Amino acid sequence: xxxxxxxxxxxxxxxxxxxxxxxxxxxxxxxxxxxxxxxxxxxxxxxxxxxxxxxxxxxxxxxxxxxxxxxxxxxxxxxxxxxxxxxxxxxxxxxxxxxxxxxxxxxxxxxxxxxxxxxxxxxxxxxxxxxxxxxxxxxxxxxxxxxxxxxxxxxxxxxxxxxxxxxxxxxxxxxxxxxxxxxxxxxxxxxxxxxxxxxxxxxxxxxxxxxxxxxxxxxxxxxxxxxxxxxxxxx
Ligand SMILES: Nc1ncnc2c1ncn2[C@@H]1O[C@H](COP(=O)(O)OP(=O)(O)OP(=O)(O)O)[C@@H](O)[C@H]1O
Numbered sequence: 001x002x003x004x005x006x007x008x009x010x011x012x013x014x015x016x017x018x019x020x021x022x023x024x025x026x027x028x029x030x031x032x033x034x035x036x037x038x039x040x041x042x043x044x045x046x047x048x049x050x051x052x053x054x055x056x057x058x059x060x061x062x063x064x065x066x067x068x069x070x071x072x073x074x075x076x077x078x079x080x081x082x083x084x085x086x087x088x089x090x091x092x093x094x095x096x097x098x099x100x101x102x103x104x105x106x107x108x109x110x111x112x113x114x115x116x117x118x119x120x121x122x123x124x125x126x127x128x129x130x131x132x133x134x135x136x137x138x139x140x141x142x143x144x145x146x147x148x149x150x151x152x153x154x155x156x157x158x159x160x161x162x163x164x165x166x167x168x169x170x171x172x173x174x175x176x177x178x179x180x181x182x183x184x185x186x187x188x189x190x191x192x193x194x195x196x197x198x199x200x201x202x203x204x205x206x207x208x209x210x211x212x213x214x215x216x217x218x219x220x221x222x223x224x225x226x227x228x229x230x231x232x233x234x235x
Contacts, residue, residue: 012075014039014171014203015060020069021226022055029055030066031226039170042197042204044217051223053207057175060205061096062086074170091120095164097174097193101156103148103163109135110144113163120167134162138192154185161192172196175207190216 015037022030029052037043045053058064059071062078071078074093078086090096103112111118114131118124135144138158148156157177164172174193178186194216196202206217214220215234222230 013037013072014041014074015205016070016072017056017059018070018072020056020059020066020071022059022064022066022068028226030059032069033223033226033228034069035221035228037171037203037205039203040197040201041219042194042206042217044214044220045205045207045223046209046211046214046220047223047229049209052226053223054175056223057173057205057207060171061094061173062090088120091116092167093170095167095169095172095196097157097160097164097172097177099176099179100153101148101160103156103160105148108145108147109140109151109159112148113159113166115163116167130166131162134166135159137165138162152185154181154188157181157185157189158192161189165192165196168200168202169196170202172202172204174205176209177206178213179208179210186213 013036017033017035020030020033033056045056047053055064059066060073062071062073065078073089076089081089110128110131113134114127117127117130132144135141138161140155140158140162143151143155151159172193177193178189181189190213193204197204206213208214218235220232220234221228
């Protein structure tokens with residue numbers, strides 16, 4: 001196995017896709033997409049349903065190997081890594097938040113949030129302490145022993161964000177992370193994710209169909225039929 005080094009993120013972009021193309025059987029999902037995301041930058045990926053946003057996020061995370069083009073994740077060309085090494089790089093350097101949080105239903109919140117550390121061989125007590133700290137940062141310090149079904153949608157999403165941030169990822173990838181939340185919970189969750197970039201210098205890629213969410217980014221990349229249709233610098 002070709003393991004990434006812990007310091008596998010030298011200077012340079014957090015993410016660089018170059019001429020990436022991918023099709024599912026006969027359906028083209030991405031066509032020669034190039035996208036670079038710098039440390040500290042928030043990029044919104046937008047576009048109509050089916051334009052390839054989720055596929056782009058899966059490619060960026062190394063969960064899907066595209067049929068053409070190259071992907072540099074945190075300074076490492078994913079072609080150089082096997083599946084296990086990609087999983088290690090993802091676990092150590094990338095946080096992922098999906099629409100419904102996807103917490104493990106029969107684990108406490110504390111253990112859900114500790115999971116990325118435990119999967120990486122972290123000590124149980126230390127990982128749980130870190131999880132309690134992470135839960136406190138998202139306002140859930142009282143809920144560590146709850147299980148996901150006892151939470152509101154907004155609380156569950158905040159816990160999922162705590163889990164994504166527990167490794168201090170240098171890249172946060174979020175797929176419609178606030179689409180299932182009401183306006184107040186959505187603004188709250190968005191603030192937590194944007195703090196990664198604004199305060200901690202990590203990069204954030206937000207897939208969203210919501211113009212208000214996209215407007216919080218530094219740059220909007222709009223896809224159409226698998227291609228980059230437009231890039232707009234917002235701030
Ligand atoms: N696992 C799959 N198998 C076959 N086709 C797929 C698969 N996943 C996505 N597709 C197709 O690839 C294209 C891009 O899909 P993708 O989910 O990336 O778009 P999207 O912009 O995220 O859509 P939405 O906003 O509706 O979630 C679509 O035509 C979709 O039907």
